[in-house]
Amino acid sequence: MLAFIIRRLLQSVLVMLTVALVSFGLFRYIGDPIQNMVGQEATVADREQLRQSLGLNDPVPIQFARFVANAARGEFGISYRMARPVTDVIMERLPATLELAIISGTGALVFGIALGVYTALRRDGWLSHAIMSLSLIGVSLPTFLIGILLIYLFAVELQVLPAFGRGETVRIGWWTTGLLTESGLKSLIMPAITLGLYQLTLIMRLVRAEMLEVLRTDYIKFARARGLSNRAVHFSHALKNTLLPVITIAGLQIGSIIAFAIITETVFQWPGVGLLFITAVQFVDIPIMAAYLVLIALIFVVINMIVDLLYFAVDPRLRVQRSGRGQ
Amino acid sequence: MNDTVVHRDSLFARALDSDLFHSFIRSPVTVISALLTVIMITAAMLAPVISPQNPFDPATLNLMEGFTPPMQPNEFTGNVYWLGTDAQGRDIFSAILYGSRVSLLVGFAAVGFAALLGITLGLISGYLGGWVDALIMRIADVQLSFPAILIALLIFGVFKGVVPPAMQDQVAIYVLIVAIGLSDWVQYARTVRSSTMAEKNKEYVQAARVIGVPAPLILLRHILPNVMGPVLVIATIGLALAIILESTLSFLGVGVPPTQPSLGTLIRVGQDFLFSGEWWIVFFPGATLLILALSVNLLGDWLRDALNPRLR
Numbered sequence: 001m002l003a004f005i006i007r008r009l010l011q012s013v014l015v016m017l018t019v020a021l022v023s024f025g026l027f028r029y030i031g032d033p034i035q036n037m038v039g040q041e042a043t044v045a046d047r048e049q050l051r052q053s054l055g056l057n058d059p060v061p062i063q064f065a066r067f068v069a070n071a072a073r074g075e076f077g078i079s080y081r082m083a084r085p086v087t088d089v090i091m092e093r094l095p096a097t098l099e100l101a102i103i104s105g106t107g108a109l110v111f112g113i114a115l116g117v118y119t120a121l122r123r124d125g126w127l128s129h130a131i132m133s134l135s136l137i138g139v140s141l142p143t144f145l146i147g148i149l150l151i152y153l154f155a156v157e158l159q160v161l162p163a164f165g166r167g168e169t170v171r172i173g174w175w176t177t178g179l180l181t182e183s184g185l186k187s188l189i190m191p192a193i194t195l196g197l198y199q200l201t202l203i204m205r206l207v208r209a210e211m212l213e214v215l216r217t218d219y220i221k222f223a224r225a226r227g228l229s230n231r232a233v234h235f236s237h238a239l240k241n242t243l244l245p246v247i248t249i250a251g252l253q254i255g256s257i258i259a260f261a262i263i264t265e266t267v268f269q270w271p272g273v274g275l276l277f278i279t280a281v282q283f284v285d286i287p288i289m290a291a292y293l294v295l296i297a298l299i300f301v302v303i304n305m306i307v308d309l310l311y312f313a314v315d316p317r318l319r320v321q322r323s324g325r326g327q
Numbered sequence: 328m329n330d331t332v333v334h335r336d337s338l339f340a341r342a343l344d345s346d347l348f349h350s351f352i353r354s355p356v357t358v359i360s361a362l363l364t365v366i367m368i369t370a371a372m373l374a375p376v377i378s379p380q381n382p383f384d385p386a387t388l389n390l391m392e393g394f395t396p397p398m399q400p401n402e403f404t405g406n407v408y409w410l411g412t413d414a415q416g417r418d419i420f421s422a423i424l425y426g427s428r429v430s431l432l433v434g435f436a437a438v439g440f441a442a443l444l445g446i447t448l449g450l451i452s453g454y455l456g457g458w459v460d461a462l463i464m465r466i467a468d469v470q471l472s473f474p475a476i477l478i479a480l481l482i483f484g485v486f487k488g489v490v491p492p493a494m495q496d497q498v499a500i501y502v503l504i505v506a507i508g509l510s511d512w513v514q515y516a517r518t519v520r521s522s523t524m525a526e527k528n529k530e531y532v533q534a535a536r537v538i539g540v541p542a543p544l545i546l547l548r549h550i551l552p553n554v555m556g557p558v559l560v561i562a563t564i565g566l567a568l569a570i571i572l573e574s575t576l577s578f579l580g581v582g583v584p585p586t587q588p589s590l591g592t593l594i595r596v597g598q599d600f601l602f603s604g605e606w607w608i609v610f611f612p613g614a615t616l617l618i619l620a621l622s623v624n625l626l627g628d629w630l631r632d633a634l635n636p637r638l639r
Contacts, residue, residue, distance in 0.1 A: 022481075
C-alpha cells in the first residue's frame with residue numbers, strides 16, 4: 001500500500017515536471033519576454049539590464065530550475081496584458097470557476113446516478129426510452145449550443161434568468177461567492193446546467209450499463225431468493241457495486257469539467273479562469289497561459305491520486321491483492 | 328435483391344451479402360443516419376453548384392435584404408430565402424453549405440492526421456516494445472489525462488505566438504487540423520499497439536520474419552490490415568468529435584478565420600443577434616451541426632456493435 005502510494009506520487013511529480021517544462025518552454029521561447037515587459041522607448045542597455053536581472057542569460061537548465069521553484073511558490077510573473085501579478089489575477093477568478101464546477105459536478109452526479117438507476121430498473125418503460133434517446137442527443141450536442149439554447153429560452157423568450165455574468169457577489173476573506181445573493185444564484189443556474197449536462201448523460205449511461213450488468217449476477221438472484229425486498233436488493237446490494245467505475249469516471253470528469261468551463265464561461269461571460277485563459281490565448285498572454293496550464297495539471301494530478309486511493313477504500317479485493325503480492 | 332446478383336462473385340455482391348450489410352439494413356436508425364451523413368457530405372462538396380448565392384462574394388450581397396426571416400419575402404426586394412438572411416443579407420442556407428464544407432474538411436483532415444500518427448506510433452510501439460514502447464505510452468498517458476480541447480487550445484496559443492499576425496489567417500486552418508489531430512492520436516496508438524502485440528507472435532508474422540521480410544514491410548503489409556477493424560470504429564466516432572471540437576474552437580474565436588467561416592463561426596456570429604430576436608441566424612447552423620454530429624455518432628455506435636463479435 002505504502003509502496004503503491006509512493007510510486008503514484010513519483011508518477012505525479014513526473015507529470016507535473018513535464019507540464020512545467022511545456023509551460024517553461026512557452027514562457028521562454030514564444031516571443032521575447034523582455035519585449036513584452038518593457039515599453040517601446042526602453043533603450044538597449046535597459047533591456048540588457050532587465051535580461052540580466054531576470055536571469056535570462058543563465059544556462060537554460062538553471063532557468064528551468066528557477067521556473068519550477070517559483071511555480072512551486074505560486075509565482076508566475078506579471079501578466080503581459082494586465083500588468084498585474086498572474087497569481088493575483090488567477091486567485092481573483094478562481095472562486096467563480098470552482099463554484100460553477102462544484103455545483104454542476106454535484107448536480108450531474110446526483111441526477112446522473114438517479115436517472116441511471118431509474119432507467120436500469122424500468123428498462124422497458126416509455127420514460128426510460130425517452131430519457132435514453134434524449135441522452136444520445138445530449139452526447140452529440142456541443143456544450144456551447146446547449147448554452148445558446150438555454151439563453152434563448154430563459155433569457156430572451158421567458159426573461160426569467162440573466163443571460164450573462166455572475167450577479168452580485170459577497171466577499172468572504174479572499175473568496176468571492178455568488179451563492180448568497182438571489183441574483184448570484186439565478187445567474188448560476190444556466191451555466192451550471194450547460195456545464196453539467198454532458199457529464200450527467202455520461203454518468204447516467206454508465207450507471208445504467210453497470211446496473212444492468214450487476215442485476216444479472218448470481219448474488220442478486222440469491223438476495224432475491226432470500227426474500228429481500230426489491231428496495232434492499234436494488235439499493236444496498238446492486239447500487240453499491242456499480243459505484244466503483246462511477247468513482248473513476250466522476251473523478252476524471254471533475255478535471256474535464258474545469259477544462260470545459262472554458263466554453264461555458266465564454267458563452268455566459270462568466271468571470272472565471274476559463275474566460276481568463278481564452279482571452280490569454282487570443283492575446284498571447286504567455287504568463288497567464290503557463291500558470292493556467294500548471295494549475296489545471298495540478299488539479300488533474302491531485303484528483304487522479306484521490307481516485308486511486310478511493311479505490312482502496314471502496315474495493316476490499318484490491319487491498320487483499322496488493323498485500324498478497326507483497327506490494 | 329435477386330438471386331443472380333448474389334451468386335455473381337463480384338466485390339459489390341459480396342458486400343451486399345456480408346454480415347455487416349445485413350446488420351446495417353436491419354437497423355433503421357443507422358440507415359437514416361447514413362443517409363443524412365451522405366446527403367450532408369454531398370451537399371457540402373457541391374456547395375458552389377447548389378447554393379443560391381456565393382455568400383462570401385460581397386457583390387452578391389444586398390444590405391437591404393439583411394435580417395430577412397425564413398420563408399418570408401423581403402420587404403424591399405420581395406426575394407424569399409428558405410432559411411432567412413443574416414445582418415449583411417447573406418443567405419443562411421448558402422452560408423451553411425459553405426460552412427459545413429469547412430467543418431467537414433477540417434474534421435476529415437484532422438481524423439486522417441490523428442489516425443496516421445496514432446497508427447504509426449502504435450505499430451512501432453507494439454512491434455518494437457522495450458524503451459520505445461515505454462516512452463510512447465508514457466507520452467500518451469500524460470496527454471490522455473488532459474481533455475482534447477485544452478491541448479488544441481494550447482497548440483493554438485503557441486501558433487499565435489510564433490506565426491506573424493499577417494500570415495495567421497492563411498495558415499489557421501492547417502494549424503486547426505494539426506491541433507485537433509494532435510489532441511486525438513492517443514486513442515489510435517493505444518488500440519493499434521495492443522492489437523499489434525497480439526498479432527506479432529502469430530505464425531504468419533513469424534513466417535514473414537523467417538524468410539527475411541524487413542520489419543517496416545511486415546508492419547505495413549501483414550500486421551496493419553489485421554488491426555484496422557477497431558481503427559475504423561475509432562475514426563468514425565473521432566470524426567464526430569473532431570467536427571464538434573472544430574466548431575467549439577471556432578466558436579471560442581480561435582479556429583478558422585472569419586473570412587472562411589465554419590459552422591462554429593456562423594454560430595458565434597449569430598449568437599449576438601439572439602437578443603434582438605433574429606433566432607434563425609444561429610438556429611439553422613446549430614441544427615445542422617447537431618444533425619451532422621448525431622448522425623456520425625450513431626453510425627459509429629452501430630459500427631462498433633457490428634464489428635464486435637461478442638455482442639452478436
